[in-house]
Amino acid sequence: MDFLSKIGRMFIKFLSSIGSVTLFSVSSVSSGIVPPYYWKQIAKQSIQIGYFSLPVVGMTAIFTGMALTLQCYAGFSEFTAETAIPSVVMIAMTRELGPVLTALMVAGRLGASMTAEIGTMKVTEQIDALMTLSVNSYKYLVFPRLLVSIVLMPFLVFIYDIIGILGGYVVGVYYLDFNPTNYIHNTLSSMSNWDVVSGLIKGAVFGFIICLMGCYHGYRSNGGAEGVGRATTNSVVSSSILILLLDCILTFVLF
Amino acid sequence: MKYVIEVENLTKSFGGRDVLQNVTLNIRRGESYVVIGGSGSGKSVLVKCILGLLKPESGIVKINGQNTSKLSQKAMFQTLLKCGVLYQGGALFDSLNVIDNISFGLIYGYGKSQKEAYGIALEKLNAVDLDEKVAKIFPAELSGGMKKRVALARAIATNPDIIFFDEPTTGLDPITTGIIDELIVKCTKEMGISALSITHDISSLRRISDIVGLLYNGSIIWEGKNEELDTTDNPYIRQFLAGSPVGPFTQ
Ligand SMILES: Nc1ncnc2c1ncn2[C@@H]1O[C@H](COP(=O)(O)OP(=O)(O)OP(=O)(O)O)[C@@H](O)[C@H]1O
Numbered sequence: 001m002d003f004l005s006k007i008g009r010m011f012i013k014f015l016s017s018i019g020s021v022t023l024f025s026v027s028s029v030s031s032g033i034v035p036p037y038y039w040k041q042i043a044k045q046s047i048q049i050g051y052f053s054l055p056v057v058g059m060t061a062i063f064t065g066m067a068l069t070l071q072c073y074a075g076f077s078e079f080t081a082e083t084a085i086p087s088v089v090m091i092a093m094t095r096e097l098g099p100v101l102t103a104l105m106v107a108g109r110l111g112a113s114m115t116a117e118i119g120t121m122k123v124t125e126q127i128d129a130l131m132t133l134s135v136n137s138y139k140y141l142v143f144p145r146l147l148v149s150i151v152l153m154p155f156l157v158f159i160y161d162i163i164g165i166l167g168g169y170v171v172g173v174y175y176l177d178f179n180p181t182n183y184i185h186n187t188l189s190s191m192s193n194w195d196v197v198s199g200l201i202k203g204a205v206f207g208f209i210i211c212l213m214g215c216y217h218g219y220r221s222n223g224g225a226e227g228v229g230r231a232t233t234n235s236v237v238s239s240s241i242l243i244l245l246l247d248c249i250l251t252f253v254l255f
Numbered sequence: 256m257k258y259v260i261e262v263e264n265l266t267k268s269f270g271g272r273d274v275l276q277n278v279t280l281n282i283r284r285g286e287s288y289v290v291i292g293g294s295g296s297g298k299s300v301l302v303k304c305i306l307g308l309l310k311p312e313s314g315i316v317k318i319n320g321q322n323t324s325k326l327s328q329k330a331m332f333q334t335l336l337k338c339g340v341l342y343q344g345g346a347l348f349d350s351l352n353v354i355d356n357i358s359f360g361l362i363y364g365y366g367k368s369q370k371e372a373y374g375i376a377l378e379k380l381n382a383v384d385l386d387e388k389v390a391k392i393f394p395a396e397l398s399g400g401m402k403k404r405v406a407l408a409r410a411i412a413t414n415p416d417i418i419f420f421d422e423p424t425t426g427l428d429p430i431t432t433g434i435i436d437e438l439i440v441k442c443t444k445e446m447g448i449s450a451l452s453i454t455h456d457i458s459s460l461r462r463i464s465d466i467v468g469l470l471y472n473g474s475i476i477w478e479g480k481n482e483e484l485d486t487t488d489n490p491y492i493r494q495f496l497a498g499s500p501v502g503p504f505t506q
């Protein structure tokens with residue numbers, strides 16, 4: 001009996017948190033679509049989210065692109081199917097690794113900092129102060145971040161795709177002695193728009209999730225520095241799990 | 256409309272523990288009401304309930320005759336536009352420098368231009384006895400007392416009709432305390448602003464209050480005029496003013 005009631009309680013808690021996340025996202029989005037628009041905040045977040053993420057995303061891309069090409073070679077050379085390597089690398093990068101790895105890196109970098117910043121504002125009454133200065137804090141804090149994340153994540157994924165495929169090319173041509181012209185030809189001939197676009201769509205969805213979790217956990221933090229730390233962990237863990245879960249679902253849908 | 260703020264039977268609890276129980280208080284226009292009470296007695300919670308930042312379990316709060324729980328979000332923001340709030344911890348925005356903090360409400364709440372807002376902000380900086388040199392400094396680089404004064408300047412920047420000051424002079428030296436007290440008196444006496452303040456400083460209390468309310472165990476157990484502070488024989492007030500360790504508070 002005790003066991004059942006525990007499961008029941010957990011289930012109810014799960015449902016109620018889904019409810020409050022939904023409510024949170026609805027109030028954030030609806031607060032932002034009516035004027036005035038806080039352009040300064042949007043510009044500031046664009047720099048934070050877009051520009052400062054580039055080094056992390058670029059490095060992830062080049063290393064995974066190189067490693068993936070080597071691994072493919074190890075597997076494919078057994079069946080003398082080396083010519084398939086460029087297209088396999090391209091598909092893996094654009095459809096799967098690009099969006100997922102970019103999102104996981106950005107979740108660690110930005111999701112965490114959003115939670116820490118908003119959480120600190122919450123526990124030091126700065127969010128209350130926004131309210132009593134007649135500014136809707138969802139509109140001022142959450143909406144600009146959401147907007148910028150959704151718009152710029154596909155851009156980051158695109159950068160990842162290019163650098164990742166380039167990394168593969170470097171290993172393929174300079175280490176595995178592929179013919180450069182053939183490598184490029186194999187990559188491009190098998191590439192369809194949909195490979196890239198489906199990855200970018202995933203990127204936009206993941207951007208929304210990262211920002212939503214980052215801000216939501218920030219707003220929910222209480223109890224000083226320790227509470228903010230806990231909220232930050234929750235934010236990164238929950239957005240990472242949601243990214244992987246949604247990646248699976250979206251892959252079925254977009255396949 | 257006699258009262259600017261009306262609080263009726265306000266009850267607020269956290270996790271089953273009642274912090275406020277049936278608190279009732281009224282503040283007239285231009286009147287300075289000061290709440291005193293022991294640490295943790297719920298003074299800050301009271302102010303947050305009045306401002307709608309915390310939702311009370313029961314009770315009515317009216318600002319300018321309007322029941323705040325019945326107001327739409329937009330109307331509530333309109334009401335808050337007329338209120339200036341000083342938080343106990345200052346609550347300055349760390350990502351903005353001093354002058355942006357002070358002009359925040361003018362720019363975002365009232366839609367003033369940056370130039371105009373900065374002009375007013377510098378004026379208010381002078382009013383709280385701070386040098387214009389601090390204008391470009393960020394809150395993290397200010398001393399505790401300077402933070403408090405910047406927060407005070409932000410609270411009065413929009414020329415509010417009602418001010419809420421949570422411990423405006425805690426952590427200030429006696430001279431600055433005197434300057435701030437004078438500022439509060441000027442606000443209420445000359446500009447007709449209504450004030451709800453919280454203080455632990457007895458000399459400030461005597462200077463700035465018209466009406467004093469003593470919060471104890473979640474209720475206002477004594478309320479009286481400034482002059483009555485010395486004449487009342489309420490044992491709680493006597494102990495509080497004397498700062499004595501023996502008395503009804505400590506029994
Ligand atoms: N967000 C909160 N969650 C849970 N309990 C709270 C919260 N805010 C305040 N309390 C509790 O309410 C009580 C009153 O707190 P409050 O901050 O109003 O005290 P105070 O009278 O302002 O004290 P001080 O003079 O020290 O500022 C305290 O016991 C505190 O623990």
Ligand SMILES: [Mg+2]
Nearest residue numbers: 298299343421
């Ligand atoms: Mg307090």
